[in-house]
Protein backbone atom coordinates (compact mmCIF):
# COMPACT_ATOMS: atom_id res chain seq x y z
CA UNK A 1 0.00 0.00 0.00
CA UNK A 2 1.40 3.39 -0.91
CA UNK A 3 0.72 6.80 0.50
CA UNK A 4 0.89 9.29 -2.35
CA UNK A 5 0.59 12.42 -0.24
CA UNK A 6 2.28 13.73 2.86
CA UNK A 7 4.72 10.83 3.15
CA UNK A 8 6.97 12.84 5.45
CA UNK A 9 4.25 13.06 8.08
CA UNK A 10 3.74 9.34 8.18
CA UNK A 11 6.34 8.03 10.66
CA UNK A 12 5.15 10.28 13.49
CA UNK A 13 1.57 9.44 12.71
CA UNK A 14 2.41 5.74 12.56
CA UNK A 15 4.11 5.69 15.92
CA UNK A 16 1.12 7.33 17.51
CA UNK A 17 -1.20 4.95 15.76
CA UNK A 18 0.30 1.64 16.72
CA UNK A 19 -0.81 2.32 20.28
CA UNK A 20 -4.35 3.03 19.18
CA UNK A 21 -4.91 -0.10 17.15
CA UNK A 22 -4.53 0.98 13.54
CA UNK A 23 -2.90 -1.50 11.17
CA UNK A 24 -0.35 1.00 9.93
CA UNK A 25 2.59 -1.37 10.48
CA UNK A 26 1.40 -3.66 7.72
CA UNK A 27 0.99 -0.81 5.31
CA UNK A 28 4.53 0.38 5.94
CA UNK A 29 5.91 -3.06 5.01
CA UNK A 30 4.22 -2.78 1.63
CA UNK A 31 1.68 -5.48 2.32
CA UNK A 32 -1.98 -5.02 1.57
CA UNK A 33 -4.15 -5.24 4.62
CA UNK A 34 -7.27 -7.29 3.96
CA UNK A 35 -10.19 -8.86 5.69
CA UNK A 36 -9.15 -12.53 5.64
CA UNK A 37 -11.34 -14.82 3.51
CA UNK A 38 -12.15 -18.35 4.69
CA UNK A 39 -10.28 -21.13 2.84
CA UNK A 40 -11.94 -22.68 -0.22
CA UNK A 41 -13.81 -25.93 0.59
CA UNK A 42 -12.35 -28.98 -1.19
CA UNK A 43 -15.53 -29.83 -3.12
CA UNK A 44 -16.36 -26.43 -4.63
CA UNK A 45 -19.56 -26.96 -6.59
CA UNK A 46 -20.96 -25.55 -9.78
CA UNK A 47 -23.27 -22.56 -9.11
CA UNK A 48 -26.94 -23.09 -10.07
CA UNK A 49 -26.76 -20.25 -12.58
CA UNK A 50 -24.45 -22.39 -14.70
CA UNK A 51 -27.04 -25.11 -15.06
CA UNK A 52 -29.93 -23.13 -16.60
CA UNK A 53 -30.48 -20.44 -19.21
CA UNK A 54 -30.59 -16.91 -17.76
CA UNK A 55 -33.43 -14.36 -17.99
CA UNK A 56 -34.12 -11.58 -20.48
CA UNK A 57 -32.28 -8.25 -20.21
CA UNK A 58 -33.86 -4.78 -20.37
CA UNK A 59 -33.58 -2.03 -22.99
CA UNK A 60 -32.50 0.41 -20.26
CA UNK A 61 -30.37 -1.30 -17.61
CA UNK A 62 -31.44 -1.28 -13.99
CA UNK A 63 -29.60 -2.05 -10.74
CA UNK A 64 -29.75 -5.63 -9.49
CA UNK A 65 -33.06 -6.60 -7.89
CA UNK A 66 -30.96 -7.42 -4.82
CA UNK A 67 -29.89 -3.78 -4.52
CA UNK A 68 -33.41 -2.36 -4.37
CA UNK A 69 -32.80 -0.94 -0.92
CA UNK A 70 -30.21 1.48 -2.30
CA UNK A 71 -32.47 4.47 -2.90
CA UNK A 72 -32.44 8.22 -2.55
CA UNK A 73 -33.97 9.27 0.77
CA UNK A 74 -36.64 11.94 0.86
CA UNK A 75 -36.37 14.59 3.53
CA UNK A 76 -39.01 13.51 6.11
CA UNK A 77 -41.10 16.66 5.69
CA UNK A 78 -41.06 16.30 1.90
CA UNK A 79 -43.88 14.59 0.08
CA UNK A 80 -42.78 13.49 -3.37
CA UNK A 81 -45.00 16.00 -5.13
CA UNK A 82 -44.58 18.89 -2.68
CA UNK A 83 -43.30 22.21 -3.99
CA UNK A 84 -40.17 22.02 -1.89
CA UNK A 85 -38.50 18.65 -2.10
CA UNK A 86 -35.16 17.26 -1.00
CA UNK A 87 -33.93 13.85 -2.13
CA UNK A 88 -30.58 12.76 -0.68
CA UNK A 89 -27.84 10.54 -2.06
CA UNK A 90 -27.27 7.40 0.06
CA UNK A 91 -23.54 8.17 0.25
CA UNK A 92 -22.95 5.21 2.58
CA UNK A 93 -23.45 2.93 -0.45
CA UNK A 94 -21.17 4.86 -2.82
CA UNK A 95 -17.70 3.43 -3.54
CA UNK A 96 -15.95 5.45 -6.20
CA UNK A 97 -16.28 9.09 -7.11
CA UNK A 98 -19.22 9.04 -9.54
CA UNK A 99 -22.75 9.14 -8.18
CA UNK A 100 -25.09 7.08 -10.37
CA UNK A 101 -27.55 9.45 -12.05
CA UNK A 102 -30.57 7.80 -10.42
CA UNK A 103 -29.03 8.42 -6.99
CA UNK A 104 -27.95 12.03 -7.58
CA UNK A 105 -29.40 14.22 -4.83
CA UNK A 106 -32.04 16.79 -5.70
CA UNK A 107 -33.42 20.01 -4.29
CA UNK A 108 -36.53 21.42 -5.95
CA UNK A 109 -38.07 24.64 -4.67
CA UNK A 110 -41.08 24.36 -6.95
CA UNK A 111 -41.44 20.62 -7.60
CA UNK A 112 -40.37 19.00 -10.86
CA UNK A 113 -41.54 21.01 -13.89
CA UNK A 114 -42.77 19.19 -16.97
CA UNK A 115 -40.20 20.04 -19.67
CA UNK A 116 -40.66 19.35 -23.37
CA UNK A 117 -37.32 19.88 -25.13
CA UNK A 118 -38.96 21.01 -28.38
CA UNK A 119 -40.62 23.90 -26.55
CA UNK A 120 -37.67 24.88 -24.37
CA UNK A 121 -35.46 27.88 -25.21
CA UNK A 122 -32.48 29.57 -23.61
CA UNK A 123 -32.33 33.37 -23.95
CA UNK A 124 -29.11 35.35 -23.64
CA UNK A 125 -29.98 39.04 -23.32
CA UNK A 126 -29.43 42.27 -21.36
CA UNK A 127 -26.09 44.06 -21.81
CA UNK A 128 -25.26 42.23 -25.06
CA UNK A 129 -24.95 43.46 -28.63
CA UNK A 130 -27.03 40.64 -30.14
CA UNK A 131 -29.66 39.06 -27.87
CA UNK A 132 -29.77 35.36 -28.70
CA UNK A 133 -32.23 32.50 -28.43
CA UNK A 134 -31.14 28.89 -28.43
CA UNK A 135 -33.41 25.93 -28.79
CA UNK A 136 -32.14 22.60 -27.52
CA UNK A 137 -31.33 21.25 -30.99
CA UNK A 138 -29.13 24.26 -31.77
CA UNK A 139 -27.29 24.09 -28.46
CA UNK A 140 -26.58 20.39 -28.95
CA UNK A 141 -24.55 21.31 -32.07
CA UNK A 142 -22.08 23.50 -30.12
CA UNK A 143 -18.66 22.20 -29.05
CA UNK A 144 -18.81 20.84 -25.50
CA UNK A 145 -16.49 20.18 -22.56
CA UNK A 146 -16.75 17.32 -20.05
CA UNK A 147 -15.94 17.85 -16.39
CA UNK A 148 -16.21 15.65 -13.31
CA UNK A 149 -17.42 17.80 -10.42
CA UNK A 150 -19.28 17.46 -7.17
CA UNK A 151 -22.46 19.45 -6.57
CA UNK A 152 -23.45 20.28 -2.98
CA UNK A 153 -26.46 22.10 -1.58
CA UNK A 154 -25.53 25.04 0.67
CA UNK A 155 -27.91 23.49 3.22
CA UNK A 156 -26.23 20.06 3.25
CA UNK A 157 -25.65 18.74 6.81
CA UNK A 158 -28.14 21.23 8.25
CA UNK A 159 -29.20 18.74 10.95
CA UNK A 160 -25.66 18.59 12.32
CA UNK A 161 -25.44 22.39 12.22
CA UNK A 162 -28.76 22.98 14.00
CA UNK A 163 -29.65 20.00 16.18
CA UNK A 164 -28.37 20.48 19.76
CA UNK A 165 -27.90 16.71 20.09
CA UNK A 166 -26.49 14.52 17.34
CA UNK A 167 -29.24 12.88 15.27
CA UNK A 168 -28.83 9.14 14.95
CA UNK A 169 -29.24 8.76 11.19
CA UNK A 170 -27.48 7.35 8.14
CA UNK A 171 -24.82 9.34 6.32
CA UNK A 172 -27.26 9.85 3.43
CA UNK A 173 -29.83 11.36 5.79
CA UNK A 174 -27.26 13.54 7.50
CA UNK A 175 -25.11 14.72 4.59
CA UNK A 176 -26.55 13.36 1.34
CA UNK A 177 -27.19 16.68 -0.38
CA UNK A 178 -23.95 16.24 -2.30
CA UNK A 179 -23.13 14.07 -5.31
CA UNK A 180 -20.47 13.90 -8.01
CA UNK A 181 -21.03 13.36 -11.71
CA UNK A 182 -19.52 13.90 -15.12
CA UNK A 183 -21.19 16.92 -16.71
CA UNK A 184 -20.93 17.73 -20.40
CA UNK A 185 -22.05 20.99 -21.92
CA UNK A 186 -21.35 24.24 -23.72
CA UNK A 187 -18.98 26.78 -22.09
CA UNK A 188 -20.78 30.03 -21.35
CA UNK A 189 -17.85 31.94 -22.86
CA UNK A 190 -18.92 30.66 -26.31
CA UNK A 191 -22.47 31.96 -25.87
CA UNK A 192 -21.47 35.33 -24.36
CA UNK A 193 -18.82 35.88 -27.03
CA UNK A 194 -21.36 35.18 -29.73
CA UNK A 195 -23.83 37.60 -28.14
CA UNK A 196 -21.09 40.24 -27.71
CA UNK A 197 -20.75 41.84 -24.29
CA UNK A 198 -21.55 45.52 -23.84
CA UNK A 199 -19.73 48.10 -21.70
CA UNK A 200 -20.57 47.65 -18.02
CA UNK A 201 -21.44 43.95 -18.26
CA UNK A 202 -20.34 42.46 -14.91
CA UNK A 203 -23.15 40.23 -13.60
CA UNK A 204 -25.48 37.61 -15.02
CA UNK A 205 -28.93 36.76 -13.68
CA UNK A 206 -29.77 33.11 -14.36
CA UNK A 207 -33.40 32.05 -14.20
CA UNK A 208 -35.00 28.60 -14.26
CA UNK A 209 -38.22 27.69 -16.09
CA UNK A 210 -39.84 26.22 -12.96
CA UNK A 211 -42.89 27.71 -11.25
CA UNK A 212 -41.20 29.91 -8.66
CA UNK A 213 -38.66 31.20 -11.23
CA UNK A 214 -35.66 30.17 -9.19
CA UNK A 215 -32.99 32.76 -10.00
CA UNK A 216 -29.51 33.78 -8.93
CA UNK A 217 -27.00 36.50 -9.88
CA UNK A 218 -23.44 35.43 -10.65
CA UNK A 219 -20.33 37.46 -11.45
CA UNK A 220 -19.75 37.43 -15.22
CA UNK A 221 -15.96 36.96 -14.94
CA UNK A 222 -16.37 33.67 -13.06
CA UNK A 223 -18.94 32.40 -15.55
CA UNK A 224 -16.65 33.24 -18.48
CA UNK A 225 -13.83 31.28 -16.84
CA UNK A 226 -15.64 28.20 -15.52
CA UNK A 227 -19.37 28.21 -16.23
CA UNK A 228 -21.15 26.00 -18.73
CA UNK A 229 -24.62 24.97 -19.78
CA UNK A 230 -24.76 21.25 -18.93
CA UNK A 231 -26.80 19.04 -21.26
CA UNK A 232 -25.36 15.62 -20.36
CA UNK A 233 -24.83 13.88 -17.02
CA UNK A 234 -22.73 10.71 -16.81
CA UNK A 235 -22.82 10.28 -20.57
CA UNK A 236 -26.57 10.57 -21.10
CA UNK A 237 -28.89 13.56 -21.27
CA UNK A 238 -29.62 15.22 -17.93
CA UNK A 239 -32.16 13.55 -15.69
CA UNK A 240 -35.38 15.57 -15.10
CA UNK A 241 -34.32 15.98 -11.44
CA UNK A 242 -31.07 17.59 -12.55
CA UNK A 243 -32.71 20.16 -14.85
CA UNK A 244 -33.48 18.44 -18.17
CA UNK A 245 -33.00 19.63 -20.85
CA UNK A 246 -30.30 22.04 -19.57
CA UNK A 247 -28.87 23.58 -16.44
CA UNK A 248 -26.24 26.10 -15.45
CA UNK A 249 -23.14 24.51 -13.94
CA UNK A 250 -20.57 26.40 -11.86
CA UNK A 251 -17.92 24.01 -10.49
CA UNK A 252 -17.44 24.21 -6.72
CA UNK A 253 -20.19 26.75 -6.12
CA UNK A 254 -23.18 26.23 -3.84
CA UNK A 255 -25.91 24.07 -5.36
CA UNK A 256 -28.56 26.75 -5.75
CA UNK A 257 -26.60 28.86 -8.26
CA UNK A 258 -26.59 25.85 -10.60
CA UNK A 259 -29.96 26.85 -12.03
CA UNK A 260 -31.90 23.90 -13.45
CA UNK A 261 -34.31 24.04 -16.41
CA UNK A 262 -32.26 27.10 -17.39
CA UNK A 263 -34.17 29.41 -19.73
CA UNK A 264 -32.72 32.90 -19.25
CA UNK A 265 -29.30 34.48 -18.81
CA UNK A 266 -29.56 38.24 -18.44
CA UNK A 267 -26.30 40.17 -18.52
CA UNK A 268 -26.42 43.12 -16.10
CA UNK A 269 -24.18 45.63 -14.34
CA UNK A 270 -25.20 44.57 -10.81
CA UNK A 271 -26.77 41.66 -8.92
CA UNK A 272 -30.57 41.42 -9.06
CA UNK A 273 -30.82 40.60 -5.33
CA UNK A 274 -33.45 37.97 -6.13
CA UNK A 275 -35.44 36.34 -3.31
CA UNK A 276 -33.21 33.29 -3.63
CA UNK A 277 -30.06 35.28 -2.88
CA UNK A 278 -31.26 38.05 -0.55
CA UNK A 279 -33.56 35.84 1.48
CA UNK A 280 -32.96 32.14 1.25
CA UNK A 281 -29.21 31.90 0.74
CA UNK A 282 -27.78 34.60 2.93
CA UNK A 283 -26.44 33.63 6.33
CA UNK A 284 -26.01 35.44 9.64
CA UNK A 285 -22.56 35.39 11.25
CA UNK A 286 -22.03 35.27 15.00
CA UNK A 287 -21.08 38.98 14.98
CA UNK A 288 -24.50 39.85 13.49
CA UNK A 289 -23.19 40.58 10.00
CA UNK A 290 -24.84 39.01 6.97
CA UNK A 291 -22.86 36.79 4.64
CA UNK A 292 -24.19 37.21 1.11
CA UNK A 293 -22.98 35.72 -2.19
CA UNK A 294 -20.94 33.04 -0.40
CA UNK A 295 -20.52 31.11 -3.62
CA UNK A 296 -17.82 28.53 -2.90
CA UNK A 297 -18.50 25.31 -1.03
CA UNK A 298 -15.62 24.74 1.39
CA UNK A 299 -13.43 21.69 1.96
CA UNK A 300 -15.30 18.74 3.50
CA UNK A 301 -15.10 14.97 3.95
CA UNK A 302 -17.22 12.12 5.23
CA UNK A 303 -16.41 8.56 6.23
CA UNK A 304 -18.84 6.46 4.21
CA UNK A 305 -17.89 3.18 5.88
CA UNK A 306 -18.28 2.52 8.69
CA UNK A 307 -21.01 5.16 9.08
CA UNK A 308 -24.29 5.92 10.86
CA UNK A 309 -26.71 3.05 11.58
CA UNK A 310 -24.31 0.45 10.16
CA UNK A 311 -23.18 -2.44 12.36
CA UNK A 312 -19.71 -3.95 12.12
CA UNK A 313 -20.32 -7.69 11.67
CA UNK A 314 -17.52 -8.90 13.96
CA UNK A 315 -16.63 -7.34 17.29
CA UNK A 316 -12.97 -6.90 16.37
CA UNK A 317 -10.59 -7.42 13.49
CA UNK A 318 -9.77 -5.80 10.20
CA UNK A 319 -11.92 -3.09 8.70
CA UNK A 320 -11.23 -0.61 5.97
CA UNK A 321 -12.20 2.93 6.84
CA UNK A 322 -13.16 4.73 3.66
CA UNK A 323 -14.84 7.87 2.51
CA UNK A 324 -15.11 10.84 0.20
CA UNK A 325 -13.54 14.30 0.35
CA UNK A 326 -14.10 17.41 -1.79
CA UNK A 327 -13.42 21.14 -1.94
CA UNK A 328 -15.09 23.91 -3.92
CA UNK A 329 -11.69 25.63 -4.14
CA UNK A 330 -9.63 22.92 -5.86
CA UNK A 331 -8.04 19.52 -5.32
CA UNK A 332 -7.87 17.55 -2.09
CA UNK A 333 -4.28 17.50 -0.77
CA UNK A 334 -4.70 15.17 2.21
CA UNK A 335 -7.23 13.47 4.42
CA UNK A 336 -6.41 12.59 8.01
CA UNK A 337 -8.37 9.96 9.91
CA UNK A 338 -8.71 9.53 13.66
CA UNK A 339 -10.10 6.53 15.53
CA UNK A 340 -9.78 8.09 18.99
CA UNK A 341 -12.05 11.13 18.67
CA UNK A 342 -9.35 13.45 17.33
CA UNK A 343 -6.57 12.79 19.86
CA UNK A 344 -4.34 11.34 17.11
CA UNK A 345 -4.54 11.37 13.34
CA UNK A 346 -3.10 9.24 10.50
CA UNK A 347 -2.87 10.03 6.82
CA UNK A 348 -5.38 8.18 4.69
CA UNK A 349 -4.51 6.98 1.19
CA UNK A 350 -6.00 9.13 -1.57
CA UNK A 351 -7.14 7.15 -4.60
CA UNK A 352 -6.64 8.41 -8.15
CA UNK A 353 -8.03 10.32 -9.86
CA UNK A 354 -7.67 13.28 -7.51
CA UNK A 355 -9.60 15.89 -9.48
CA UNK A 356 -10.25 19.61 -9.13
CA UNK A 357 -13.55 20.26 -7.29
CA UNK A 358 -14.59 16.61 -7.41
CA UNK A 359 -15.08 13.77 -4.94
CA UNK A 360 -11.78 12.14 -3.96
CA UNK A 361 -11.87 8.67 -2.45
CA UNK A 362 -9.77 7.92 0.64
CA UNK A 363 -9.15 4.76 2.67
CA UNK A 364 -7.21 3.65 5.72
CA UNK A 365 -6.81 0.10 7.06
CA UNK A 366 -8.01 -0.31 10.64
CA UNK A 367 -7.43 -3.14 13.07
CA UNK A 368 -10.33 -2.74 15.49
CA UNK A 369 -9.65 -3.95 19.03
CA UNK A 370 -13.37 -4.19 19.83
CA UNK A 371 -13.34 -1.21 22.21
CA UNK A 372 -15.41 1.97 21.79
CA UNK A 373 -13.93 4.08 19.02
CA UNK A 374 -14.73 7.51 17.57
CA UNK A 375 -13.93 7.77 13.86
CA UNK A 376 -13.32 11.13 12.20
CA UNK A 377 -11.96 12.41 8.91
CA UNK A 378 -10.42 15.81 8.27
CA UNK A 379 -9.66 16.94 4.71
CA UNK A 380 -7.25 19.67 3.60
CA UNK A 381 -7.25 21.06 0.06
CA UNK A 382 -4.38 22.24 -2.11
CA UNK A 383 -4.81 25.80 -0.80
CA UNK A 384 -4.32 24.66 2.80
CA UNK A 385 -8.00 25.05 3.70
CA UNK A 386 -9.00 22.50 6.31
CA UNK A 387 -12.21 21.45 8.03
CA UNK A 388 -13.14 23.09 11.35
CA UNK A 389 -14.41 21.20 14.38
CA UNK A 390 -18.13 21.50 15.03
CA UNK A 391 -17.57 23.98 17.89
CA UNK A 392 -15.25 26.10 15.72
CA UNK A 393 -17.91 26.20 13.00
CA UNK A 394 -20.66 27.07 15.51
CA UNK A 395 -18.56 29.93 16.92
CA UNK A 396 -18.36 31.58 13.48
CA UNK A 397 -22.08 31.60 12.70
CA UNK A 398 -25.26 32.73 14.47
CA UNK A 399 -27.37 30.10 16.29
CA UNK A 400 -29.91 29.72 13.48
CA UNK A 401 -27.39 29.55 10.61
CA UNK A 402 -26.94 26.24 8.85
CA UNK A 403 -25.60 26.88 5.35
CA UNK A 404 -22.07 25.86 4.34
CA UNK A 405 -21.64 23.46 7.26
CA UNK A 406 -18.34 21.64 6.71
CA UNK A 407 -17.25 20.61 10.21
CA UNK A 408 -15.51 17.29 10.90
CA UNK A 409 -18.07 14.44 11.10
CA UNK A 410 -17.66 11.91 13.91
CA UNK A 411 -19.00 8.35 14.15
CA UNK A 412 -19.03 6.41 17.42
CA UNK A 413 -18.48 2.68 17.11
CA UNK A 414 -19.93 0.87 20.13
CA UNK A 415 -18.60 -2.38 21.60
CA UNK A 416 -21.59 -4.08 19.89
CA UNK A 417 -20.30 -2.80 16.54
CA UNK A 418 -23.11 -0.31 16.11
CA UNK A 419 -22.17 3.01 14.51
CA UNK A 420 -23.87 6.29 15.39
CA UNK A 421 -23.52 10.00 14.75
CA UNK A 422 -21.89 11.94 17.61
CA UNK A 423 -20.61 15.45 18.22
CA UNK A 424 -16.98 15.27 19.26
Ligand SMILES: Nc1nc2c(c(=O)[nH]1)N[C@H]1C(S)=C(S)[C@@H](COP(=O)(O)O)O[C@H]1N2
Nearest residue numbers: 105106107108109153208214242255256260
Ligand atom coordinates in the same frame (compact mmCIF):
# COMPACT_ATOMS: atom_id res chain seq x y z
N1 LIG B 1 -34.66 26.14 -11.48
C1 LIG B 1 -34.20 25.64 -10.33
N2 LIG B 1 -32.88 25.42 -10.19
C2 LIG B 1 -32.38 24.93 -9.05
C3 LIG B 1 -33.23 24.66 -7.95
C4 LIG B 1 -34.63 24.88 -8.10
O1 LIG B 1 -35.43 24.63 -7.20
N3 LIG B 1 -35.08 25.37 -9.32
N4 LIG B 1 -32.68 24.18 -6.77
C5 LIG B 1 -31.29 24.56 -6.55
C6 LIG B 1 -30.69 23.96 -5.39
S1 LIG B 1 -31.10 24.62 -3.90
C7 LIG B 1 -29.71 23.00 -5.49
S2 LIG B 1 -28.89 22.44 -4.13
C8 LIG B 1 -29.36 22.40 -6.78
C9 LIG B 1 -29.52 20.90 -6.72
O2 LIG B 1 -29.26 20.33 -7.96
P1 LIG B 1 -29.72 18.83 -8.23
O3 LIG B 1 -31.17 18.73 -7.87
O4 LIG B 1 -29.42 18.55 -9.64
O5 LIG B 1 -28.88 17.99 -7.30
O6 LIG B 1 -30.17 22.90 -7.84
C10 LIG B 1 -30.41 24.29 -7.77
N5 LIG B 1 -31.05 24.74 -8.96
Ligand SMILES: [Mo]
Nearest residue numbers: 153154255256
Ligand atom coordinates in the same frame (compact mmCIF):
# COMPACT_ATOMS: atom_id res chain seq x y z
MO1 LIG C 1 -29.59 23.90 -2.34
